[in-house]
Amino acid sequence: MKLRTRLTSVxxxxxxxxxxxxxxxxxxxGIGLPRDVSLSGHRIDWLINITSVFNLILFIIMCVWxxxxxxxxxxxxxxEYDHGSSKHSVTVxxxxxxxxxxxxDGNLFFTTxxxxxxxxxxxxxVKANPQTVRLEINAHxxxxxxxxxxxxxxxxxxxxxxxWNDIKVPxxxxxxxxxxxxxxxxxxxxxxxxTKMDAVPGQVNRxxxxxxxxxxxxxGCAQHxxxxxxxxKALLTVLSANDFKLWQAxxxxxxxxxxxxxxxxxHWGWEWKEAY
Ligand code: CUA
Numbered sequence: 001m002k003l004r005t006r007l008t009s010v011x012x013x014x015x016x017x018x019x020x021x022x023x024x025x026x027x028x029x030g031i032g033l034p035r036d037v038s039l040s041g042h043r044i045d046w047l048i049n050i051t052s053v054f055n056l057i058l059f060i061i062m063c064v065w066x067x068x069x070x071x072x073x074x075x076x077x078x079x080e081y082d083h084g085s086s087k088h089s090v091t092v093x094x095x096x097x098x099x100x101x102x103x104x105d106g107n108l109f110f111t112t113x114x115x116x117x118x119x120x121x122x123x124x125x126v127k128a129n130p131q132t133v134r135l136e137i138n139a140h141x142x143x144x145x146x147x148x149x150x151x152x153x154x155x156x157x158x159x160x161x162x163x164w165n166d167i168k169v170p171x172x173x174x175x176x177x178x179x180x181x182x183x184x185x186x187x188x189x190x191x192x193x194x195t196k197m198d199a200v201p202g203q204v205n206r207x208x209x210x211x212x213x214x215x216x217x218x219x220g221c222a223q224h225x226x227x228x229x230x231x232x233k234a235l236l237t238v239l240s241a242n243d244f245k246l247w248q249a250x251x252x253x254x255x256x257x258x259x260x261x262x263x264x265x266x267h268w269g270w271e272w273k274e275a276y
């Protein structure tokens with residue numbers, strides 16, 4: 001990467017800290033996370049950026065203090081010993097700690113809880129939307145199986161669409177995912193959507209996301225799940241609503257033709273419940 005491109009990337013990253021327009025789809029910066037193409041990902045980016053800003057401020061304060069101490073208390077200065085246990089020292093330390101705790105951690109905590117309730121964990125909103133696409137995902141060493149209900153709206157029936165390491169979803173539509181694993185713990189990770197959820201054997205977890213832009217995006221596994229963990233990569237394709245409908249109709253017709261009632265391994269789906 002050329003120096004100028006690098007400097008531009010750094011400049012983009014710095015302006016992103018202060019930018020209130022994070023909700024818009026961002027271009028690839030070349031550093032840090034891949035660009036966010038999701039409805040709610042900007043909230044995660046905000047959290048990461050604001051945490052970095054607070055860290056930077058504390059880092060600068062520490063550096064300034066160290067330089068000042070080095071210059072002031074040089075070799076000509078008689079050392080002073082203090083355990084910092086006087087009432088005054090303890091009061092000052094407690095007051096500074098309390099301010100940092102309530103202002104920084106308190107702010108982050110309340111913002112996070114608000115975002116979780118309003119968006120990331122707001123399954124009532126997703127369930128109430130008639131456009132919502134429901135998806136069952138079965139993780140195993142080392143790939144992702146996905147299942148769509150098909151025209152009958154029921155899972156584990158003969159019109160289900162099954163895909164392998166290849167998930168297609170429509171743009172601007174909530175995608176409600178329920179997922180499990182058949183062997184060890186995996187984690188369904190969508191870096192461009194700033195979201196991930198563990199796939200745990202014996203239980204069904206859930207998550208939802210929504211794409212703002214058609215395109216092809218990575219699916220990764222975010223839990224070390226064995227020797228081929230690094231190979232557990234799949235593709236998420238975001239289609240226009242129309243293309244998705246066409247794909248769905250075509251795939252469901254193919255699925256019904258190829259359905260084999262005796263193939264028990266292929267019938268890993270479960271009856272959809274709105275909550276677990
Ligand atoms: Cu599955 Cu790592």
